[in-house]
Amino acid sequence: MDLRTAVGSVALRAPVMTASGTAGHGAEFANYLDPASLGAVVVKSMKAEEWAGNPAPRVHPTASGMINSVGLQGKGVPHWLEHDLPDLLATGATVVASIWGSSVDDYARAAAALAAAPEGVVAVEVNVSCPNLEDRGSMFAHSRAATAEVIEASTVVGRPMWAKLSPNAADLPEIAEAAHRAGAEAVVLTNTLLGMVIDTESRRPVLGAKKGGLSGAAMHPVAVRAVFDVHEALPDLPIVGVGGTSSGTDVVEFLLAGASAVEVGTATFADPRAPRRILGEFEQWCQRHGVESVAELIGGAHD
Numbered sequence: 001m002d003l004r005t006a007v008g009s010v011a012l013r014a015p016v017m018t019a020s021g022t023a024g025h026g027a028e029f030a031n032y033l034d035p036a037s038l039g040a041v042v043v044k045s046m047k048a049e050e051w052a053g054n055p056a057p058r059v060h061p062t063a064s065g066m067i068n069s070v071g072l073q074g075k076g077v078p079h080w081l082e083h084d085l086p087d088l089l090a091t092g093a094t095v096v097a098s099i100w101g102s103s104v105d106d107y108a109r110a111a112a113a114l115a116a117a118p119e120g121v122v123a124v125e126v127n128v129s130c131p132n133l134e135d136r137g138s139m140f141a142h143s144r145a146a147t148a149e150v151i152e153a154s155t156v157v158g159r160p161m162w163a164k165l166s167p168n169a170a171d172l173p174e175i176a177e178a179a180h181r182a183g184a185e186a187v188v189l190t191n192t193l194l195g196m197v198i199d200t201e202s203r204r205p206v207l208g209a210k211k212g213g214l215s216g217a218a219m220h221p222v223a224v225r226a227v228f229d230v231h232e233a234l235p236d237l238p239i240v241g242v243g244g245t246s247s248g249t250d251v252v253e254f255l256l257a258g259a260s261a262v263e264v265g266t267a268t269f270a271d272p273r274a275p276r277r278i279l280g281e282f283e284q285w286c287q288r289h290g291v292e293s294v295a296e297l298i299g300g301a302h303d
Contacts, residue, residue, distance in 0.1 A: 001286050003279075005039065005294040007260050008185035008238040010123045010160050012039035012094065015294050016251060016279040019242050019265030020045050020098040020125055020164070021070070023275075025080065027087040032272040036092030038279065039261055043088070045098040045127045048109035049076040055208035060197050065216015065244065065266055067195050069209035072100055072130075077113035089120045096162070098125040104153045111157035124157050126150065126184065129166040129191035141166035141191070144178035151182035162240060164188040167222050173233035186238035188263070189226040193219050216266040220244025224257050231258025231299055246274070248281025255294065256301040 003014040017040040023029055026041035035041050053073025060067050074080075077099070088095055097117065099110040107126065114124060128141040128150050140146040141164075151163055163179035165172065167190035176187045192213025197206045205211070223243025231239060241254030242263035254262045267274040291297060 001283055001291070002293040003283065005260050006238075007123070007162065007240055008160055010185075012261055013037075014039040014279055015255065015261045016275055016282065017096070017240075017261060017263045018042050018268065018275055019263035020127065021072075022265040022268045025084040025088060026093060026095065027084070027091060029272065030091050033276040034091070035088070036094075038093070038275055040094040040096045040122065041088060042096040042125055042263060043080070043084075043098055044074060045072050045100040045125075046074050046077045046080055046110060047072070047100060047106060048113055050074065050079070051076070057206060057208050060206045060212075062197065062214065062216065062218065064218040065214060066269070067197055067207065067212040067214050068192075069207045069212035071209065072127075077110050081113070081117060085117065085121070089118065093120075095121045096123045096125055097121050098127055098164075099154065099157075100127040100130050101150070102130060104149050107150050108153040108156060111154040115156060115158050117159075121159070123160040123162055123185075124154070125162045125164050125188055126154050127164045127191070128179070129164060139166060139168070141175065142169045144171070144175050147175050148178045148182035151179050151184050155183045160185040162186040162188050164191055166191050167219070167226050167243070168194050172226055173230050176230045176237060177234055180234070180237050186240060186260075187230065188240040188242055189230060189259075190223050190243055193222060215243070217244045217246055220246075220250060220253075224253050227254055227257040227259050228301065232302060235299065235302075245278065248278055248283070248285045251278060251282040252285055252297060255297040256299070258299045258302065260294075260298055
């Protein structure tokens with residue numbers, strides 16, 4: 001079977017990638033699987049400078065997933081370029097970087113720092129699902145204008161951009177279109193659902209930041225719906241599906257909904273080999289159903 005696919009102008013050897021924030025800096029995966037066997041390794045979102053993140057506790061299990069408020073802790077783009085990226089590229093992996101910010105200028109500075117990255121970094125995922133501190137903490141990804149402003153500011157990176165959007169926005173297709181018009185070559189659907197867990201013994205939220213992002217199997221149908229809706233409204237816009245991917249058939253669902261590739265996130269915390277296992281299950285499903293290429297499946301649920 002031909003596992004190759006493409007997200008816009010970015011060619012991938014397979015449709016399964018890691019999700020940002022769930023695979024560390026990527027090179028650690030070499031102890032469990034061959035990073036080069038995946039479509040790409042999407043690394044943890046980075047700011048232009050070091051960021052401490054949120055107070056602990058940061059992660060808590062839920063009935064069918066987890067909730068987190070890590071707060072995008074990291075050492076910043078320059079540190080990653082010098083200390084982490086060389087080891088990841090040495091594995092032969094295709095690399096997608098990820099940036100975030102708390103202001104439009106933050107995104108511009110992170111993108112400018114990444115402009116010096118080597119060719120092995122084939123795209124940049126722009127995590128728009130962050131609070132805008134210049135607008136009373138409202139989410140960039142909940143506004144068409146703010147999303148467009150972030151993407152426009154990030155074009156200095158000089159390579160394909162994928163806008164990672166929020167499932168909590170009511171007008172997701174319109175926001176996806178705004179991102180595309182501003183310069184994003186593709187959209188990533190979706191980030192986590194906003195949620196909260198309260199400890200009934202202490203009667204307090206379990207997370208240090210009180211609220212967090214819900215991920216895992218519970219949100220898979222939400223993410224599939226988001227992909228379906230955006231593809232239906234914008235059939236020519238490349239989409240990466242992410243949310244609760246834990247099996248090969250989850251990949252099939254995302255592709256049929258309209259995605260060109262899929263990211264695996266929370267499942268990796270339970271099993272670092274999950275992305276490769278899921279890719280193998282997907283390939284077996286295709287063989288059983290006589291599917292010879294990924295392209296045969298993309299958008300198939302709309303026919």
